[in-house]
Amino acid sequence: MNNIVIGLLAIIGTLIVYLFMWKLHRRILLPVTLPIFLGSIVIVLILLIFHIDYDTYMIGGEWINQLLGPAVVALAYPLYQQRDLLKRLFFPILMGTFVGAVVGIMSGVLLAKWLGVEEFIIYSLVSKSVTTPVSIVIADSLGGAMPLAAVFVMLAGMCGVLIAPFIFKAFKIDHVIGRGVGIGSASHAIGTARAMEDGPLGGSASTVAMVLSAIIVSIIAPILVEWMI
Amino acid sequence: MLKLGKIITHIAVLYGIFLIGNWIQLTFHLIIPGSVIGMILLFILLYTKSIKVSWIEDGTRLFVSHLTLFFIPATVGIVNYLQLFTGEGILLIIIVLISTALVMGISGVVSQWFVRKKEMHHE
Numbered sequence: 001m002n003n004i005v006i007g008l009l010a011i012i013g014t015l016i017v018y019l020f021m022w023k024l025h026r027r028i029l030l031p032v033t034l035p036i037f038l039g040s041i042v043i044v045l046i047l048l049i050f051h052i053d054y055d056t057y058m059i060g061g062e063w064i065n066q067l068l069g070p071a072v073v074a075l076a077y078p079l080y081q082q083r084d085l086l087k088r089l090f091f092p093i094l095m096g097t098f099v100g101a102v103v104g105i106m107s108g109v110l111l112a113k114w115l116g117v118e119e120f121i122i123y124s125l126v127s128k129s130v131t132t133p134v135s136i137v138i139a140d141s142l143g144g145a146m147p148l149a150a151v152f153v154m155l156a157g158m159c160g161v162l163i164a165p166f167i168f169k170a171f172k173i174d175h176v177i178g179r180g181v182g183i184g185s186a187s188h189a190i191g192t193a194r195a196m197e198d199g200p201l202g203g204s205a206s207t208v209a210m211v212l213s214a215i216i217v218s219i220i221a222p223i224l225v226e227w228m229i
Numbered sequence: 230m231l232k233l234g235k236i237i238t239h240i241a242v243l244y245g246i247f248l249i250g251n252w253i254q255l256t257f258h259l260i261i262p263g264s265v266i267g268m269i270l271l272f273i274l275l276y277t278k279s280i281k282v283s284w285i286e287d288g289t290r291l292f293v294s295h296l297t298l299f300f301i302p303a304t305v306g307i308v309n310y311l312q313l314f315t316g317e318g319i320l321l322i323i324i325v326l327i328s329t330a331l332v333m334g335i336s337g338v339v340s341q342w343f344v345r346k347k348e349m350h351h352e
Contacts, residue, residue, distance in 0.1 A: 018298045036297035040304040047308050054308050061302030070243035070292070071299050072264035073250065076271035077289040083276060092347060096340025104332040111324045121313070121321065128325055129332050132300040137262040147306025148313070154304060155325045163330055171334035175341040182337025186329045189296060209336070215265055222260050 003059050010060025017042050029197075031158040034190065036132075040154075068133035072214070075131070079211045082204045089205070093181055097209045100185035101216040104129040105224050119229070124148035126221050128156040131188040134214040138221050157190025164194065180205025185213050232287070239288020246271050 123144030184206030196203030250267025
């Protein structure tokens with residue numbers, strides 16, 4: 001009985017925090033006001049201040065976690081909506097996304113190894129360029145920590161949005177498809193939301209890149225990591 | 230109320246496809262996660278018109294537009310790893326930053342190159 005009450009409190013609390021942050025983000029459209037970022041910080045602070053264990057919070061949190069799998073399945077819908085673009089530019093988008101996936105995995109592993117980062121942290125970092133629910137499953141299967149993976153994904157998303165203008169300039173990416181694929185491959189849904197603000201075509205390219213990237217990374221990450229570590 | 234029922238049904242369909250994806254993964258011992266298999270499966274079902282978009286549309290839309298809500302509990306787990314981000318842990322953020330910059334730049338350049346090549350062929 002007690003667990004049901006705790007669970008419900010955790011779920012309702014998470015929903016309220018999320019909705020509040022979502023409204024705030026609609027007023028102040030900045031990467032640092034993203035509900036996933038501010039919302040997670042608020043809940044972490046609540047747990048720390050009231051000395052609540054993560055395990056206790058997860059009595060309810062686990063119910064929300066249950067929906068991560070279907071959330072990934074749902075991504076088929078935006079991909080389906082972009083089927084014309086997918087058909088027309090399948091090869092360019094696939095090539096960009098594939099090379100990006102390889103670069104993301106390898107650069108992450110190499111930099112972390114070079115700096116002497118602990119192995120379980122490296123495993124949590126490998127899939128940072130793909131959307132959270134896929135990334136945490138990949139990290140878990142490699143031997144990483146899911147919450148760390150979730151945080152690295154969030155950081156990749158936020159950093160990506162902040163640096164995108166400089167990267168486009170430095171790499172001379174001025175084509176709308178190139179920009180969309182770049183931001184979608186590196187910064188998943190957070191990047192895609194940003195790309196959509198600039199226009200529908202870039203947003204569509206970013207959506208396709210984000211979804212393809214999730215598929216590609218989940219296949220090649222275990223292979224590359226085994227080879228590199 | 231009718232709308233809520235519809236959304237719950239749609240999410241149940243997504244959940245069912247997720248379970249099928251998991252089953253396929255386990256049965257054939259694939260490395261690709263069951264959820265990703267489910268996504269590919271749903272895309273194929275929609276693309277081949279095996280299922281109607283209206284069977285999943287409202288629920289899926291709501292799901293996708295509030296996707297990050299579902300990421301919060303997993304992310305909050307960082308509360309057990311906070312010590313990692315003090316001192317030298319800042320390096321982790323720098324690794325993510327550099328790697329993200331490389332992914333964005335290189336994937337952008339590669340796809341742009343292929344798109345331009347394609348555009349030239351058509352003109």
